[in-house]
Amino acid sequence: MSRNREFARQVESAVNGVSGRVRHYADEATDAGHDLLDRTRRVTGKFARRNNGNAQRLRYMAEDFADEATYQYRRLRKQVRRNPGLTLGIAAAAIGSFLLIRHVLRDDD
Numbered sequence: 152m153s154r155n156r157e158f159a160r161q162v163e164s165a166v167n168g169v170s171g172r173v174r175h176y177a178d179e180a181t182d183a184g185h186d187l188l189d190r191t192r193r194v195t196g197k198f199a200r201r202n203n204g205n206a207q208r209l210r211y212m213a214e215d216f217a218d219e220a221t222y223q224y225r226r227l228r229k230q231v232r233r234n235p236g237l238t239l240g241i242a243a244a245a246i247g248s249f250l251l252i253r254h255v256l257r258d259d260d
Contacts, residue, residue: 169235169239191214
């Protein structure tokens with residue numbers, strides 16, 4: 152029974168460590184997203200001053216893009232908080248798929 156408890160503690164510790172790293176990376180992504188949003192607003196402000204119909208559409212598209220990025224970030228962050236194990240599995244599958252594709256594409260045979 153004590154082995155099971157120790158194993159459960161180790162798994163919980165590993166999941167907590169990974170979820171902490173995911174939160175850290177998500178925070179870094181947030182900072183990058185905020186920087187991108189600020190730059191987008193500056194650029195769209197320049198286009199808006201021109202009073203051009205195309206510039207207005209471009210401005211709306213840029214704002215929609217920034218809003219979608221913010222929404223996806225918040226959605227991902229909520230998923231990590233609710234299901235850290237599932238998130239870890241998804242991340243591992245994505246990394247594994249990337250490595251497999253890279254191996255297949257670099258294979259000279």
